[in-house]
Amino acid sequence: MVTRRLIDWRDGIRALLALALFGLLLGHATAQDTASGPTEPLSIVGRQGRHVFAVEVMRTDADRSRGLMYRRTMAPDHGMLFDFQASAPVAMWMKNTYLPLDMLFIRADGTIAKIAADTEPLSTKVIPSNEPVLSVLELNAGTAARLRIHAGDRVEHALFERTPR
Template identity: 35%
Template sequence: MGSGAKRRFLTVLAAANLAAGIANAACVPDVVEVRGDWGKARFTVDIADDPQERARGLMHVPEMAQSRGMLFLYDAPHHATFWMKNTLIPLDMIFIGEDGVVTHVHENAIPHDETVIDGGEGVVAVLEINGGLSSRFGIEPGDALRHPGIDQNLAAWPCE
């Protein structure tokens, strides 16, 4: 194989590997995608999947990049409630059912507010992002979230 053909082969191989990596990136633990009629949004997330991590959440975090968030994962559907005690930044809370479908969005939760935010029944995950982003994107009930923490047998938007 000549050097030009070899270079083209390596370029095609690199492009294929990059494309495969991008396709699989949607289903890694630290990435969440949300889609709706408005398009798609992608967030790099920290996972809170045990009682201590969920209790701490984003407390005491002074700022968060627009592309970041926290994903709370639960073992079974339950009635989810949150509050903002010791939370320094406004947050949007996106409540997710067992099929990965958004069931409720609470926008711009107020820092330090101890008022209970009720996400409703049947919640298996909650995505917290910077306050105002859900409105900016158009995220609303009925949109779908893709993440490996959602039961792939039930997922409206499964990992590929």
């Protein structure tokens, strides 16, 4: 009878360890789902010089809809570029987005039209471009101020090279 209890105890520990391992694997898969994807180089050129970033580019409606939702971190030199395929007035929001962001609204010629600094995480407040833009670049909040990026500065990326000026 003592032997049977010892075996049951060991089986219980094995089951708990297996459950814990499953939880870790599931958590890793979830983290992978919200981790950053492939990046492309992007530069912002202004009065303070050139600033280089690695950006994920969102080219489809599904990707643009998801954006940075559910992510908890983003490297300081990373960002997300939303390619809207054509110039038009756009509006962004922060629903399900935990990171405070700077949003740079960019015209088809690559110039920054507007900067919405330090946007509010998880907000459904609409952030309009106020004019036709081709894309929006999201950076960690405070990046534009820290690097002295301003409206009128130029964004260099393949997206703007293909756009007629």
